[in-house]
Amino acid sequence: MKKLLLIVLVIIAHLSSDAQVVTPAASPAGSVSTTIGLTDVKINYFRPRAKGRKIFGTEAAVLVPFGKIWRTGANSGTKISFSDDVKVEGIAVPKGEYLLLTWPDANEWTVVLSKDVALGGNTGKYDKANDAANFKVKPTKLTEKVETFTINIGDFSDDNKSGKVQLAWENTSVKFTITTDFEAKVMKSIEENTKVSPSNYFQAAVYYLENKKDMKQALEWVNKAAEGMNSPFWVLYQKARIQKELGDKKGATESATASLAKAKEADNRDYQMMNEELLKSLK
Structure with missing residues (x-):
């Protein structure tokens, strides 16, 4: 009887040691998906919040410094996938999944779709040789502040052959165009x-x-x-x-x-x- 009790106590102790406390994520996971033409476009990302901090700029205290590589979100970064071959800002991109990386700046952002999805948030190991697309877009100012980093897909063309991905945070918006051929x-x-x-x-x-x-x-x-x-x-x-x-x-x-x-x-x-x-x- 004592042996049985001892075994039960050992099992309980083991289960207790494996238990984890579940709390809300500081940067919750988000996703957005749509169909442009006949092509499925999906984006999975993590959504940091401003929390009173200045997001973009040159000051030492900003969260995302101008001219520096950004994982475009939090945690393991942002992934975008296409079910068919597409063009992104006029650049041919084969169907598949890519890591979305950006270099924000005051007047122009550099945007990269990297084939190295495993890179995740480890941007220090970014290698340009893995770029599937590398292009520049102009940022615009938003009239209302966006507290939580948000990615949208919209601005569809009348013929449904193109749409735009929007990155929005704080008072900054950046868009780039995805074009399909169906x-x-x-x-x-x-x-x-x-x-x-x-x-x-x-x-x-x-x-x-x-x-x-x-x-x-x-x-x-x-x-x-x-x-x-x-x-x-x-x-x-x-x-x-x-x-x-x-x-x-x-x-x-x-x-x-x-x-x-x-x-x-x-x-x-x-x-x-x-x-x-x-x-x-x-x-």
Whole structure:
């Protein structure tokens, strides 16, 4: 019995020695992700807080001195990944994960995407030979102070081919552009899937219309979609737009009129208004 009790006490003592106190992190982990075009962009980083300190500058007490390498966050630094090949500020960058390093300055920041992800926060061992991209961007002043270091992805282009990463802290903002090329993927998808479903013909036709490609091909596809889907009002509306692009005002008017009638039957006010505007433009 005594031996059993001794074993239990030893186990308890061992478990107690391995136990750790859990407290909130001084620089909590953060992440941001989005899709630009068809490319997934993900950023994982740690978010230090200003806590009354001056962040950027030349003074001895600043947290991030001008002209010095910065891990662009806290702890093990910031990692950015791309699911496809991209261009960053015009520089071709293969798909994969990279370490985001910066050299802040008053009028210009140097930004590097390093292939040496294992470097982490150990910036003293940075080697330029591992750069996947090295470029300069201009900082701007923020009107409102950002207490906690924040990374955002936004400012998407109308064609969804590009977006901007923003680094914001204290009263400073820096942005750089990521550009994607999804044309090859879209064309391959169209080729593989238009024979599968009428709705795929419709999507292909709208893509050609919006990107000003072969309108005759777009018309062929939208006609197949209309045939396979019993000519719903949204398909007829896009058909009318394609016919307008082809200079076929008579055909466009007929398609828009049919779409308007079906939209009224479905009580879809949005498409009623869109067709009315289209019909006005065809007069």
